[in-house]
Amino acid sequence: MNNWVEQKLDYLWVNLTGTALTYADSLPRDRTGTYEELCRAMEERFGDSQLAEVYKSELRSRQRISGESLPALGQEVRRLVQRAYPDIGAQGVEELAVERFREGLIDQEQRMAVHRSKARTLDDAIKAAMDTEAWQISERRVGGHHKVRVIGAVESQELKDKIQLLTEMVKELNVQKDAPKVSTSRPFACFYCDKSGHMARDCMKRQADRKKMQSENSKQLC
Numbered sequence: 001m002n003n004w005v006e007q008k009l010d011y012l013w014v015n016l017t018g019t020a021l022t023y024a025d026s027l028p029r030d031r032t033g034t035y036e037e038l039c040r041a042m043e044e045r046f047g048d049s050q051l052a053e054v055y056k057s058e059l060r061s062r063q064r065i066s067g068e069s070l071p072a073l074g075q076e077v078r079r080l081v082q083r084a085y086p087d088i089g090a091q092g093v094e095e096l097a098v099e100r101f102r103e104g105l106i107d108q109e110q111r112m113a114v115h116r117s118k119a120r121t122l123d124d125a126i127k128a129a130m131d132t133e134a135w136q137i138s139e140r141r142v143g144g145h146h147k148v149r150v151i152g153a154v155e156s157q158e159l160k161d162k163i164q165l166l167t168e169m170v171k172e173l174n175v176q177k178d179a180p181k182v183s184t185s186r187p188f189a190c191f192y193c194d195k196s197g198h199m200a201r202d203c204m205k206r207q208a209d210r211k212k213m214q215s216e217n218s219k220q221l222c
Contacts, residue, residue: 020046053133055084063104065187074126077101097122105129109136161214172200 004011014022023045024032031041051163059080063075075098081097082089088096101122102114110129117128172191192200200206 009038042057052084052086057082059084059100060101064106070126070129073104074101074122077104078122094121098125101125101129107133107136168200 032038060192078097105111110132112131113128116123189196190203192203192206
């Protein structure tokens with residue numbers, strides 16, 4: 001009615017911008033001679049069928065990235081499924097989204113949890129993965145605290161042993177300092193076992209008692 005049949009091709013060219021204009025300029029002349037031919041070429045390049053293949057490729061390679069929450073991953077998977085398979089239906093979207101969400105998980109325990117849950121919807125799959133992740137975080141915290149307590153107990157016992165050894169050495173030095181001088185031809189007595197012929201540092205009874213005490217302390221720690 002407005003005699004636009006011949007002008008609409010020109011209007012289409014005027015309104016093309018960016019990537020679309022660059023692509024249209026690269027087409028051969030026989031594919032841009034009429035409005036219908038140019039529209040057909042643009043549909044092949046930018047139409048829904050072409051975009052669906054892009055979404056499918058992105059969906060196949062989609063995995064959870066560092067710092068990404070599980071609900072965020074699930075939301076992105078659902079979006080890609082809906083774009084890649086627009087005619088699959090609601091039930092098909094849920095089933096495929098559950099499968100792709102499970103495959104997108106990096107953690108093996110979380111993938112196994114989703115598999116064992118037999119989730120029929122994406123929300124159920126996300127919940128199963130989140131429950132497992134919460135349990136993993138809790139286990140890491142408990143394990144870390146337990147490790148700190150064990151190390152502290154061992155170091156504390158080692159410190160006690162060192163203090164006791166130093167105390168005995170000081171006692172031995174004090175005894176030797178305060179003891180009256182005796183003839184070198186007469187044997188001296190050990191202050192630990194009161195037997196003559198050796199000093200406290202060489203006392204066999206003292207060494208045996210010390211080993212016994214360390215063994216008992218180790219059993220208490222275990």
